[in-house]
Amino acid sequence: MESSDSGTLLFSWRGCLFRVPDQVQAPKAGSLFFCRHLVVRPGERMLEIGGGLGLAAVLAAKSGARVIATDVLPEAVEVMRANAALNGVTVDARLGDCYAPVNGERFDLICTNAPQMPTPPGRARRDAAAAADNGGTDGWDLLERVIAGARRHLHPGGRLIFTIFAFLGPKAAFAKLEAAGLTAEILASEVQSFPRIGYERLEHIRAHDLEATMPSGAPDTVVGSRALGHEPLHGLGHGLEQLFPDHLQRARLAGSCGIGPP
Numbered sequence: 001m002e003s004s005d006s007g008t009l010l011f012s013w014r015g016c017l018f019r020v021p022d023q024v025q026a027p028k029a030g031s032l033f034f035c036r037h038l039v040v041r042p043g044e045r046m047l048e049i050g051g052g053l054g055l056a057a058v059l060a061a062k063s064g065a066r067v068i069a070t071d072v073l074p075e076a077v078e079v080m081r082a083n084a085a086l087n088g089v090t091v092d093a094r095l096g097d098c099y100a101p102v103n104g105e106r107f108d109l110i111c112t113n114a115p116q117m118p119t120p121p122g123r124a125r126r127d128a129a130a131a132a133d134n135g136g137t138d139g140w141d142l143l144e145r146v147i148a149g150a151r152r153h154l155h156p157g158g159r160l161i162f163t164i165f166a167f168l169g170p171k172a173a174f175a176k177l178e179a180a181g182l183t184a185e186i187l188a189s190e191v192q193s194f195p196r197i198g199y200e201r202l203e204h205i206r207a208h209d210l211e212a213t214m215p216s217g218a219p220d221t222v223v224g225s226r227a228l229g230h231e232p233l234h235g236l237g238h239g240l241e242q243l244f245p246d247h248l249q250r251a252r253l254a255g256s257c258g259i260g261p262p
Helices: 029-036 055-062 074-086 141-153 170-179 196-200 202-208
Strands: 009-013 016-020 045-049 066-071 091-095 107-112 154-165 183-193 221-230
Touching: 016 055, 016 074, 029 055, 029 154, 029 183, 045 055, 045 141, 055 066, 055 074, 055 091, 066 074, 074 091, 107 141, 141 154, 141 170, 154 170, 170 183
Parallel strands: 045 066, 045 107, 066 091, 107 154
Antiparallel strands: 009 016, 154 221, 183 221
16 A cells, blocks of 8 residues: 655754755755845845745745745745745745746846756756756856846846856856846855765866866865845946955955845
8 A cells, every 4th residue: 555644854944944845855055055145125025036945035035025936846836835824924936937937027136046056968857856956068057047137127226146156157157247237246155065966977067167166086065155246336346356356255345236146
């Protein structure tokens, strides 16, 4: 006889409780890093792209933000709604890819802890766990689309916040933000354990580590950064050498508002 008693993992953090069903990935170091540095203001309209189980969305709603969170997985949308109700907040959870569920809408804050693990051609899987990691061949698949569409969906003075692995290239991130008409800064960086899935793709990742951030041999750690991109602010003329004095340091630069992650 088959058993329907599959159980449910519960995750407790910052006074909130979250259900984590098998179909949705549990929070990892990058998720907690993202949430620790995600500052929202009461009344702000916030969009999270790729909300997963709703960790950031629920915490932002607890802080008084009006939150819309999207995901491509129906299971994630369902659990976001359940976790919002479980914690007594409102999150408008919508199904769809990138900005498709919010066409024509604008926000004070757009944020994402997007899938960004470089995936070799032919190795992509469609299960929920893989979808939470797969960043396309070079890791930029979703992030590039988020950056490209940000200005069309941000109010004047709004901001875009996202996380990146160091091996995606901080200079590349700044170049993409600036090409989209955003002014960029790094909000925080921290060293994390090298992702387990990364060891399986080590040579592929090295081939896309164009800024040579990874050491030789098998790495133990990776630097995760949180970047901020915002609309151009007059008088901000920093060069990349100034913006990235040391990738292992936390850096905060001038300009606290605008459009545009770590």
